[in-house]
Amino acid sequence: MRARIVLFGITLAFLFIYGAHSVTITVTNNCPYTIWPGVLTSPPQPQLSNTGFELASTASTSLDVPTPWIGRFWARTGCSTDGSGRFTCATADCGSGQVSCNGNGAVPPASLVEINSVANGGQDFYDISLVDGFNLPVSLAPQGGTGDCTAPSCAANVNAACPEELQVKGSDGGVISCKSACIAFGEDQYCCTGNYNTPETCPPTNYSMFFKSQCPQAYSYPFDDPTSLFSCFGGPNYSITFCP
Numbered sequence: 001m002r003a004r005i006v007l008f009g010i011t012l013a014f015l016f017i018y019g020a021h022s023v024t025i026t027v028t029n030n031c032p033y034t035i036w037p038g039v040l041t042s043p044p045q046p047q048l049s050n051t052g053f054e055l056a057s058t059a060s061t062s063l064d065v066p067t068p069w070i071g072r073f074w075a076r077t078g079c080s081t082d083g084s085g086r087f088t089c090a091t092a093d094c095g096s097g098q099v100s101c102n103g104n105g106a107v108p109p110a111s112l113v114e115i116n117s118v119a120n121g122g123q124d125f126y127d128i129s130l131v132d133g134f135n136l137p138v139s140l141a142p143q144g145g146t147g148d149c150t151a152p153s154c155a156a157n158v159n160a161a162c163p164e165e166l167q168v169k170g171s172d173g174g175v176i177s178c179k180s181a182c183i184a185f186g187e188d189q190y191c192c193t194g195n196y197n198t199p200e201t202c203p204p205t206n207y208s209m210f211f212k213s214q215c216p217q218a219y220s221y222p223f224d225d226p227t228s229l230f231s232c233f234g235g236p237n238y239s240i241t242f243c244p
């Protein structure tokens with residue numbers, strides 16, 4: 001008992017000295033329809049208690065995220081529960097059969113928000129990525145940090161401009177998402193794999209340039225860092241808006 005009290009005291013002192021850091025990530029749905037955001041935490045950190053949730057049009061949800069944290073957010077669209085109780089989505093499904101994604105990522109195509117939030121007010125990195133394609137517009141804004149802290153936005157309706165060979169169509173025949181060339185063709189030159197695995201050997205392609213023209217602040221291919229990766233100091237909170 002005594003040892004436990006001492007241990008508790010030490011833990012409190014540790015938290016007091018080093019800080020129990022967390023950041024608030026707020027997700028807002030500005031789309032005129034319901035979406036189901038998903039959250040995937042990268043190892044070694046455990047998944048958050050909330051790995052997926054429903055978000056009605058104009059609603060917001062805030063998550064308290066312990067730092068350091070590396071992970072991604074996306075949003076599923078066109079979701080429903082079938083007769084056997086299985087939850088599935090027309091875009092960016094996570095294959096869990098539930099609203100919670102439970103450690104599963106999005107099945108591409110999916111517009112991704114990636115956040116690397118460090119502890120103790122160091123340098124965060126964050127981006128919007130269309131490397132796995134696009135399903136809906138999204139923006140990301142750090143709040144309360146210092147430094148560059150650019151708020152990237154991918155507001156274009158990429159689906160409306162998607163080249164035929166990259167289109168994913170819904171049951172009504174409309175384009176519901178747009179594959180990246182890597183997802184559509186799986187070739188090294190588009191995925192920057194194999195002999196194309198360096199920035200020098202994997203330049204932009206006509207397909208990545210299509211995504212870049214639509215969303216200049218988002219990753220259009222894996223080595224798009226110079227115009228797509230942003231940073232901010234001081235442990236900012238983040239605001240993610242779908243259909244900004």
Ligand SMILES: *[C@@H]1O[C@H](CO)[C@@H](O)[C@H](O)[C@H]1NC(C)=O
Nearest residue numbers: 024143144145234235236237
């Ligand atoms: C983040 O939001 C929390 C409230 O949710 C606030 O206490 C904190 O000061 C904010 N952090 C920054 C860096 O603005």
Ligand SMILES: *[C@@H]1O[C@H](CO)[C@@H](O)[C@H](O)[C@H]1NC(C)=O
Nearest residue numbers: 162163164165205206207210
């Ligand atoms: C990209 O180039 C390929 C051949 O190099 C061509 O078949 C395709 O139509 C082009 N796509 C776009 C969107 O320009």
